[in-house]
Amino acid sequence: MTFRQARWDEPAVWDLAPIAPPEPAPAVAGLPERMRRKERLRWPELSELQVLRHYTRLSQMNFGIETSPYALGSCTMKYNPRVSEVLARRKGAAELHPNQPESTVQGALEILWRLERLLAKVTGLPEISLQPGAGAHGEYAALLMVRAYFRDQGQLERRTEVLLPDTAHGTNPASAAMAGFTTREIASKEGCVDLEALKAAVNDRTACFMLTNPNTAGLFESQILEIAETVHGAGGMLYYDGANLNAILGITHPGRMGFDVAHLNLHKTFATPHGGGGPGAGVLAAGEALGPYLPIPRIVKNGRKFRLDYDRPKSIGKIKSAYGNFGLDLRAYAFAISHGEAGLQHVARRSVLNSNYLGHRLGKSLPRPFRTLVKHEFLLSGTPLKAHGVRTLDLAKRLLDEGVHAPTIYFPAIVDEAIMIELPETESRRDLDEFASAFEQAVNDTPENLHAAPQHLAVKRVDEVRAAREPILSWKDVRRRTPNHEKAGPVPSVP
């Protein structure tokens, strides 16, 4: 496949029209002089078409799921159903203020309540809150719940440690530290939790063990029941990072595996759009012990009526404004009811089939560090390429030239030159084969070509080191560094 990305010489938005000379902002009656803005906001005056053309051109210099498959492991980049976009924009969904009286938002509460009940079944954990803004936010809230629980048990002074495998997502240790815990990594054995190491690590200081299953090596932790027994035996809580839930929908669930609390990423498993980095929606699911600590308000159903319940004395309180990302909850609900019982299981089965198929084929190009029966994603190691002076990064850039998004790279850290690939259930065999061909071509390409990649995108290889060394982070920085900027022409010049 020949791929050429659009390459517009598009100026920055502030270079599309001359900026008016400084003038005072209009006065609001009664405002004290020193609180008044002395100079009007510095931003261009543009016509609607100028704005649309600008951002449309910029958008054409970006991959999206409708232009390219995203092989990003642990990100579950699947098709975002268009119907969900239409539904989320209905007046009855978009035009609701969170402070409207409950009697005027019964439909919104019903959607949230129905999604909660559905997710309770999917997770096997009965108590749900949709409040957190994303996965990491859900982790943080859950760890606050764990803290509050141990405080009530009189064990908080002692239980200060969160354990995690060395393959954990970076958010896990970051959330634990933010919640005031110390963290300890357990070394993996052949890509999975080393049960003996875990047994040696748990004790009466253990607050929680955070685990992703399937894990970030794409492997199902087959000893999960023993892991749960070990953590519970030491009086700790078992936390489920739901980033990889896609692989086990309808096959098993956190409740059955023995987890006490979980977060889900609706923007992964439940197909809400990633939005170029967000918004996400992190769902909290908790069992009996931690349920009372979930954020308020909770949604309660009385007969046909729904209400927000603030009377939860053990709740940690609020973790975010309002009730979560309702617009995304609605999209996730549409996704879930479209698939239904059989469909959700089929999601898991096809995503696992795709991953095993692709792993089988690409395993002929590069070594697979662990066992080959994988779930939603699989790992390769780019180590053999190093002999030719080629790094995994070069391979990733070369793939972009074929119009496919690169895999997750250099993660997990336990694998040298890690390449983590996930092409979920919405990718067809044709797309898998095209990706595989692109990958094989890239692996076999010359070091020169690999180093020079990409060639067919809006820009060549981007100098990220320079970006960090002398940060230029805004128009203000651009002006500061190039005093003649206004005269210098349309493209922001970087010295």
Added chain:
Amino acid sequence: MARWIPDEAGEEAGLLEALGIPSVDSLFADVPKKARIGRLGIAAGLEEPEVVAHIDKILERNRPLSKFSNFLGGRISSRYVPAAVDSILQRSEFYTSYTPYQPEASQGMLRTLFEFQSLWVELTGLDAANASLYDGATASGEAMLLCRRLHEGHRFLVPASLPWEEKSVLRNYAVGPGLTVEEIPFDPRTGNLDLEFVRTAVRSHDVFGLLADVPNGFGHVDEGLWDLKGLLGDVPLVVSADPLALTVLEPPGNYGADVVVGEGQGFGIAPSYGGPLLGLFACRREHLRLTPGRIVGATVDADGAPAYSLTLQTREQHIRRSRATSNICTNQGLMAVAFVVYASVVGPRGLAALQVALAEKARTLASALGGIEGVQAPRFEAPYLGEFTIELSHTSEETFLDRLRRRRILGGVPLHDPRPGTPAAPARILVAATDTATEKDIQKYARAARAAAAGGSA
């Protein structure tokens, strides 16, 4: 069931054959029997028309804002969103793309986020902005944690008038490091911060930061903000500011703010029952490496041509893990696009004119409600923009608002903390002059308020 999984039966057979296995079941051999579940116990899948019909039927139980004379505001706005904004958000290259970790494939998003950061810098008068946080409240939480990295101490001061939700979120961000969120009393006449309290607190040497909001939780502009940095000295100052207000208000960077956060939803994002929102965050250059969240920077490509990438990533969780400045990963990228496209479509003059018009409308509203028996409007004697607080003396805010609702008026946001056991507080309501409220709506509100504010049951 929707056709979201390609040619299920036909393709699967081929994939299985290539793998040399008889059935997908064998791919789950590693899931122990005891860990398996039978059925989820949810309904069978629906076709697209059925999904639409089902959800539309539920949504019919909502009464959208346009059915009312609407005076709801606070941190979340129902301002009109020009059609052009949403048309850009529906570009699938924006809304379906991933975090721009691969800059070469993501210049469009990176450049748009760079423009977004630039806009928040221009509005706040600070040096640098990140590429968004979850919402205004969590941005305040992150700002508090940044203050603690900059200054010793355990006490973080916030206005007692801060919305209860934000106080609760802040307290949750204070749990880990064991910090205390302490409330600054307000002057009972003006609602302004008690600066004497601040002065005394700072002398304790245990205050590591202070957050003030503009407009404040009562909707007013507190001139005392100008004097805060003088009182605080090297204790960091966080200002939580409304972006539209900043088109007519002095940028907080000019009166000593070290961090400016805000809720950006009012710029091009529908209220959607409170989410998704947009957390805004700007800081001083010297504090950059201690800040949370993704940041986009300008650089060059291999040919020396201008290019953009995420930068200063060594602060972040995927690299620094337990020593990261924050755990945040997914942020509000698409909402940041809405913010900058909205501002560009409306333009700097249009934005300021909008704020001026809302402020004038609020004055009309205040004089219409003023003088009604049982309603003090505005309750506080301080300047305001588009919102102010009223206080009821004969009735509770629930009764008052419910009586208005029956006349198709959404009368405002009650300010009390709804949690049981919260100490009794005066019946106060934050009332907003929204862009859709007409002169007729205002007169209707005044008429209805006259009856609704009376004591006894209606």
